[in-house]
Amino acid sequence: MNSPASARILVVDDEPDLRTLCELTLLRAGYRVETAGDLAQARSLLARQRFDVMITDMRLPDGLGMQLLHELREQQRGERCIVMTAYGSAENAVEALRAGAFDYLTKPVDLKQFRSVVASAVQGAAAPLPIAARKRQDMQDAPTETAALAQIIGASDAMRRLKTDIVKVARSMAPVLVRGESGTGKELVARALHASSQRSSGPFVAVNCGAIPEALLESEFFGARKGSYTGATQDREGFFQAARSGTLFLDEIGELPLSMQPRLLRAIQERTVRPLGSTQEEAVDVRIVSATHRDLAADVQQGSFRQDLYYRLNVIELAIAPLRERREDLPALCAALLTRIAAESGMPAPALDEAALQRIAQYPLPGNVRELENLLHRAMALSDAGALQIPPFGGPPRAGAPAPATAPQHAVPQEQPATPPRPHTLQAWLDAREREILLRTLGEADDDLATAAAHLGLSARQLRHRLERLKLARTEPDASTT
Ligand SMILES: Nc1ncnc2c1ncn2[C@@H]1O[C@H](COP(=O)(O)OP(=O)(O)OP(=O)(O)O)[C@@H](O)[C@H]1O
Ligand SMILES: [Mg+2]
Incomplete structure (x- = not known):
């Protein structure tokens, strides 16, 4: 060569x-x-x-x-x-x-x-890219799924199209903007892009742009020379250097402060960065993938996001459809998530019957796959062994309807009420179930936190945490009755 x-x-x-x-x-x-x-x-x-x-x-x-x-x-x-x-x-x-x-x-x-x-x-x-080059030739127009792509569950039209686009777009160097509501799998897509690209043997560096204090942005992104600020006792690499020959994933790009935006634009355009305290530009070969749940075009209109940066990041846009627009993916998603949760938590994977699936499908899941994952995790922990229990959906809450009244303590019957109210969100139902279990166990343990915790397989601290989250924490006797 x-x-x-x-x-x-x-x-x-x-x-x-x-x-x-x-x-x-x-x-x-x-x-x-x-x-x-x-x-x-x-x-x-x-x-x-x-x-x-x-x-x-x-x-x-x-x-x-x-x-x-x-x-x-x-x-x-x-x-x-x-x-x-x-x-x-x-x-x-x-x-x-x-x-x-x-x-x-x-x-x-x-x-x-x-x-x-x-x-x-x-x-x-x-x-020297013989393997990648061969892969590319084999692939032609009928891409075979890589392992990373296979992790993206979903065979709906929208998801198929997304996967085909990932394979196509992975080959180029151009920046990609991944858009989707919270929990739709933006990071998953970014990782699949990297894994399907010729840079897959290089690093994948993920940065949450909203989580870095403004004053540190420059040194975090571009690195810093020894002595360039108090406490800089040695040269430090920035994200760009760390992602060399790989992919830099700029998550929550919409949260990047305006002051930093021109500097990022320059680095992307010129493919060079200058570490803080240095006079030398360094070349950096990095592929940029960014993600946002925001409507960046609207942010540009409002002046909170720079138009030139937006155009540069958004050369290729991959949009992930919200779960409500691809309900047909639910069965496969639930099955895959239950298997994953079971493997991670050591709990046995429960059976998921058709009825439970249909019930899940009726709930709104504004938090998309992430919410589904959390709900399944909780439902697994709270279900009696074997099958996953999901209550029938209560329908959309009526506008102007009074908030569901909490039953007065003394009226809580020992046995299940004949027709329990139908929940509008699985979250609410799971909260109610968890509350019931915690209260029952505490009652059986004569209100002894340590005994109840041991019974539930939790530490006392974890139990206290849950009680607080469900607003069951014991405070002064008076405060709880108001
Ligand atoms: N299509 C999918 N198949 C399998 N798992 C998925 C899918 N989409 C999302 N997930 C899982 O859902 C969770 C959330 O995904 P991810 O973090 O990529 O979402 P996100 O769009 O970045 O969300 P956020 O905006 O909340 O950061 C992860 O555990 C991810 O593995
Ligand atoms: Mg994310």
């Missing part, structure tokens, strides 16, 4: 000035360059020789640059493609990336960015 510096590059653009500028820039960087002004010229060059990288304009006199991309793919050639598009035509770029382009550049071309994008394409093309 040629060394990166002697890589062959094909530039296809119909504007002579831009073509020459690209050519000169690349020659100066030591590459071997050929140029073409239209599709026909490009095809004849491609027929005669192999290149490491092809850079093509989108709009050409005799067709679209996309056509070259498709042709290269059909012929299973290894050229990495970089697409240049006019500013503002983001859909084209997305289309190109979905068709397997390595990255895209917007015009007017920023030369610094141009050089760094080409450098990473050349590096990627030169990297």
